[in-house]
Amino acid sequence: MDERARPAVPPSGGAGVEAGGPRCRARAWLRRGPVEPLLFLASFALMLQTPLATQYLWDRLGEDRGYNGTGREGGCGDSSADPQRQEVETETSHWSLYINLSGFFVGLFSATLLGPWSDSVGRRPLLVLATAGLALQAALSLLVVTLRLHVGFLLLGRLLSGLCGDYNSVLAGGFAAVADVSARDARTFRVAVLEACLGIAGMLAGIIGGHWLRAQGFVNPFWLVLAVQVAAVGYAALGFRESVREPRPARLLTLRHYRSVFALYATPGPEKSRKHLALYSLSFFLVVTVHFGARDIFVLYELSSPLCWGSDLIGYGSAALHLAYLTSLGGLRALQLCLEDGWVAEVGLASNILGLVVVSVATTTPVMFAGYGLLFLSLACTPVIRAKLSKLVGEEEQGALFASLACVEGLCLLTATGIFNSLYPATLNFMKGFPFLLGAGILLIPAALIGMLEVFDPKPEYRRYVDT
Template sequence: MKRLLLLEPVMALCTFSYFLNAPLMQQYVYRRLWAQMTNTTYPISDTSRCTTSNSSSSYEGVQKQASLFSLYTDVLCTIPSLLVILLLVTYSDRAGRKITIIIPVIGMLINTLAYLTVSYFELNIYLLIGSSILSALCGGLGTFLGGCFAYIADLCDTRCKKTLRMAGVDMMIGVLAGGASISTGYFLKTAGFNWPFLTSTLMLCLSLIYAVFVLEETIKPPSDVVIMDLAPRRSAIKQMVCGVYQMLAGASRSCKIALALLIVIFISFSFAYIGGVSMITLYELNKPLCWTEILIGYGSALTTTVFLTSFVGVSLFTCCGVPQLFIVLFGILSLVMSMVMTAFAETTLFMFVAIGSMILSKMPFPVLRAMMSEIISKSEQGE
């Protein structure tokens, strides 16, 4: 069977699955905590749950526990995920890019199956922290995207083509993420949690099959790379560490400084973006908004439109010759403005305006990736 250098199907399936799950997971934890702490069924309304007779202390207590659950999950997953990203994506410079695509998909599949199992059998929700850690040890979404963009970088030979191709992939992610987010609310209201989790599981299985059997490798690994059952000359971990060292040792001093600064900016902005966006759903569930699953779906969809608007922004700014660092700055300011407005949002309309102000907040990601890929050599595009 002839393999294809077409990455988009894998990214499309994983993206739809991920953004179908993202709002569901937080709502599932919130509802389970609500049932445990209040000994009542979760209030469901077609307009707003604030009209129910539940006291403010109930909302505050549940949100506190849900926030702690989210904090534990984020902290315990972020540290191993960052380490795996550095090692695994660098290792892909020798072993091939597919390893950074396949392993994270397996991790996401494990996590989704865990949510499906806990939801179906009503097991202890704190088991989900363990599944999230396992997913993080497989690299998580960060490694998956890093591998995908490294794969794309291998196929692009010019700076402009690379920037636009990466931004174009971000746009595709935005379209699918928006569709998945909108469908989440209706799916949840109609079928509950089990069917969406099952749908996500099936999509990840299809993505895994495509990545393993259809996707072509862009880098042919040398004979001394440890892959599957081949007898190793060196351990895989040692090769990963050596890959990181070689990437830094082979560059000039100015390149090392520039790369280090870009990595710091990328990681810092990622923390701010992921941390801020992940708390939006919890804020929407609590007073004074008390959004329903339908409104949360539309809010999540509006959040994902930044993929589209950021693609347009990157394209226009690039064509107009705006320096890349200014594009990054505009994106950071867009996120700052959105987070400040969200902190003071007390009505549905103002909350939608706050989310909409994130219009350019995704621009730093493709631009920073392109800038980092320009600094290091072609053979080290994984980092």
């Protein structure tokens, strides 16, 4: 049997822990600081900070231009007759685009460098560096708000965070740590738990941020962002115990790390299926792109006619959307009792497709919430794909794999923003919900790919452990 098939032995090598026993593996994991609190803290702070920064850009740029309107007085009315507001919207969107693009491209190179590096030196150095970069970005944002510095310093903060790995490296380190310590048959659920932590963080950030901003302005919420990011750095440095079995020194600035990411998909070998890696990665890209794209336009869809939702209904809708993380987690656990993981992903895709179709034709509040209800298993697909990809590579390649997936998520965000945000205004004249319908159609592609792989080659990851 291949050496990498053996369960990981804790570095401490404590007495009474036998390799291979699930109870011993569980006890070993409990002695480690779990990575879930770290991901929750970093995600909560970032998801609180991002909309605050966008709203601050709107208010600050509007104030610089002498515009103090909110654009909400007319409810569902047309605001296109206000050229000053359009100028503020355009400038705000441009700055948001510059900030997002700078973080993505810098983070693309740093994450693919740091992820493979963590396969050698361990996950803790990666997580400490990435969370420290996010804390530095939060500190600069707070200075911009309190000292009224030029908004270009927000761009500088994002660049510095990108150099340290950005949020992509936090995701890469977190999911790789889960893969390091989880048994193969439990990995899908552990990944789903981690994704549920991200969803809960987003739901809490959405609820707290909006109410706090209206009550006290920008300064105190940004202080909370900084405090939580500093707490994440402290947990990464002191609370999280290393999950890599035998960390060893390695050079950081070397092209070998980039080559290891490339080799995941390009280097042939009897131990892995490049076909499965490529097709599951493509499925992941399409699923996450639709998820990000639909999320971007939900609020616009609800604000406009005929729904004309107010802030209270929008808040309930956002809570229902994030609740899908928990319902998908419970549904995945229940479906695993009777279905293989691949078919669980198919059920999740079916839930996503049905929900988007209903949302695309929703003209009343009950129908819109019915669409949200049908999305209750929509997030069961991505943890399955992550776990399947993790099982296709070796223990020493988990950091490289999840770093590449984190960069794919960043690319998904840019692709979704470009496609869905452009398509929504272009299709208002003939079908306002067309982008949701398009998203449902796109999801048929990963559904076909995953179904095909399950039928013709359901468990390629186990071929590497068969003695030849």
